[in-house]
Amino acid sequence: MRLVDGAAKPGAKILVSGGSRCNVTNAVVTERDYWGGRRTIIRRVLSRLPVPQTIAFFESLGVPLKEEATAKLFPRSDRSRDVLDALLGAARELGVTIMPSTRVHRVSPAADGFDLETSQGPLRTSSVVLATGGLSLPKTGSDGGGLAIARGLGHTIVPTTPALAPLMLAAPGIHERLSGVAQDLELALRVDGRVTERITGAMLWTHFGISGPAALDMSRHWLRARLQGHEASLTAHLRQGQLFESVEAAWTNTAAQHPRLALQTALAEMLPASVASALLDSLGLDGTLRLAQLTRAGRRALSHALTALPLPVHDSRGYSYAEATAGGVALEEIDPGTMESRKCAGLFLVGEILDVDGRLGGFNFQWAWSSARTAAEGLARSA
Ligand SMILES: Cc1cc2nc3c(=O)[nH]c(=O)nc-3n(C[C@H](O)[C@H](O)[C@H](O)COP(=O)(O)OP(=O)(O)OC[C@H]3O[C@@H](n4cnc5c(N)ncnc54)[C@H](O)[C@@H]3O)c2cc1C
Known part of the structure; x- marks a missing residue:
């Protein structure tokens, strides 16, 4: 043989x-x-x-x-x-x-x-x-x-x-300033508007986009949907297991209890501090703002970002970086x-x-x- x-x-x-x-x-x-x-x-x-x-x-x-x-x-x-x-x-x-x-x-x-x-x-x-x-x-x-x-x-x-490949995000984006930061979250894939896949785990922000177990496991689903000519979009759920309504209600409660708490400080209790800053900047929200000063529109934008942060994937990094x-x-x-x-x-x-x-x-x-x-x-x- x-x-x-x-x-x-x-x-x-x-x-x-x-x-x-x-x-x-x-x-x-x-x-x-x-x-x-x-x-x-x-x-x-x-x-x-x-x-x-x-x-x-x-x-x-x-x-x-x-x-x-x-x-x-x-x-x-x-x-x-x-x-x-x-x-x-x-x-x-x-x-x-x-x-x-x-x-x-x-x-x-x-x-x-x-x-x-x-x-x-x-x-x-x-x-x-x-x-x-x-x-x-x-x-x-x-x-x-x-x-x-x-x-x-x-x-x-x-x-x-x-498959099992890092995903590239459209630039400019928050990934560029978060390169090297890891966090636990849930990724959701929508194919033609319907959620077809949810993957929970660690994700790593990189200079080109996202990697880490959750992103790698998700890559084949995004790529297969696109190969088959479907509209595929990815979002990150930074407050796992919570719906938009409960996140928004939690902000209202926290603002009532701690009206003088700075937005950045409150958010950094839920997320890595660098992610909190990048998120606030991307939403045009001032991190030094007191919670009592947060407008309804600001609160809703933040709750949306925490429960369905769009990740504008444009491709994977290809076979040279894929594990399968x-x-x-x-x-x-x-x-x-x-x-x-x-x-x-x-x-x-x-x-x-x-x-x-x-x-x-x-x-x-x-x-x-x-x-x-x-x-x-x-x-x-x-x-
Ligand atoms: C960076 C990386 C890390 C990974 N880590 C893990 C892990 O920890 N756990 C896990 O389960 N999986 C992991 N994988 C996946 C795993 O390595 C593969 O699924 C597995 O090796 C596939 O085995 P295979 O024998 O089918 O093919 P391969 O391992 O790809 O072997 C194919 C062989 O065929 C030879 N060959 C190809 N074409 C020809 C030809 N025409 N003539 C002669 N020879 C040829 C190649 O030289 C190669 O030696 C990883 C993959 C990568 C890239």
Whole structure:
């Protein structure tokens, strides 16, 4: 068996993942943590290598995992290098020949298998597992070449967009002066005027727009809506769980109880002080104003901003900054019991090349591990 990889050092994404700690999986993984193809298919594939078996598998390779308070699992050593070394070491022990710097240009079905055209010359093989990833972080070698190979072998490619990508906001905007500030909030996506997605978590303001878990998880929804030609708009809810009316009533009460309290001081009790100042400036409200002097219009504008602050997204930062790819090889063209192609016998597809993308938290690797295990069993049976 040969592992053919265009990169000089296979597994670069494992090394950079999870801040070089590799978030291997999550304590609880279900099909609801994923988008893309049919969730019944995703569930079936996940069930072939569920989380407890994933933990046991890495333990057997000498990489015990630890669960953090966020439910994410990392190697106990906190070193992604240990995950990669263990996987490559296990492959070598099983007799796999690792062929780095060998880019596959074309895969053609032949009488008794496949002919591969590679940067190192032709190869003949009885079956092929396409594990070429999607388009995220193309400098690691996952640049969509595998999608072209799958298309050439008869597969439908669901149009791709970045996923888990930072989002860029129109300038000028408050993000520019808030770069580096993090806060907990709820993001709401409206598609054609209707809220279709709400995501709660930490968001990071950056010089170009927004990042952090909530923004990354939201990116695929905004991008997919736009890809499908819908009107998509994003708002931030800075007072989670409170409606406009209750926020407005709270301001009225606070003003009655503390009429001399400065607006900036009152707001900084709810939000990071820098966000409070930026928000007041953007609304044209003077932070030194006493609460008793706040007009009805000012109070309403502030309550609106706190419950639905418009975030004028114009795009994501693209595949070079995305942690995953949405879209890919259509899932229903794969047999979920073996990961074998329904279009081309002897071809197996696993991981991010497929139309499956998980949320942040170890779900994309779990999909890669589970689908790879399914394919390994499928291959073993077909051999
Ligand atoms: C910065 C970053 C951090 C991440 N952190 C996490 C995390 O902590 N937890 C998590 O669950 N997920 C994380 N992910 C997502 C996760 O890394 C991917 O979902 C996962 O690596 C996909 O595995 P894969 O094997 O399908 O593809 P990849 O890991 O993309 O591997 C594909 C391989 O195929 C090779 N290749 C591609 N085309 C060809 C070709 N034509 N010929 C030969 N070789 C080819 C590439 O060189 C590459 O080595 C992160 C992603 C990024 C970018």
